[in-house]
Amino acid sequence: MMKYKANQTRTYDGEGFKRRAACLCLRNEKEDEVLLVSSSRHPDQWIVPGGGMEPDEEPSVAAVREVYEEAGVKGILGRLLGIFEHNQDRKHRTYVYTLIVTETLEDWEDSVNIGRKRKWFKVEDAIRVLQSHKPVHAEYLCRLADTCSPPYGPVCCPRAMDSKSPHYVVCSVQDSELFNR
Secondary structure, eight states, rough: EEETTEEEEEBTTSSOOOOEEEEEESSSTTTOOEEEESSSSSSSSOOOOOOOOOTTOOOOHHHHHHHHHOOOEEEEEEEEEEEEOOOOOOOOEEEEEEEEEEEEEOOHHHHHOOOOOOOEEHHHHHHHHTTTTTOOOOOOOOHHHSOOTTTSSSOOOOOOOOOSSSSSEEEEEOOOBOOOO
């Protein structure tokens, strides 16, 4: 299903969730620093770069496109951290990947068009910054610490969450097969 909004097409899955993709843009393989961008709606707040998928676009391709547009970075796409469902105000299903940044553009689409900013944070500081206004984004970063390393390690399992937390589907690192809902 698709809905049209000025300058973009919103795509939805069969269950009515908006299809989204995002990347945790990491400075290096240590995964201890993450790049956040200013929100287009609230420029004084930081968010994880991501957005809606185009029709027929694969989640990994959408994630890389979104960070290029919103954060002005290119890099090496890493593992899928999980598929996060957010139901409180909007029904979103977001595929969240890691990306090791290899190139940072001086000027990029959203910096030129809407004055978007970006900033590196230690992961623990980013979690604190996001918890007040974007708790689902903070959960992406909490999930980062919980995921398996090396990339072909055992299957990861979700940790216990209260009913107010976003729900997510976790994928097997080895074969990306959905196994938990």
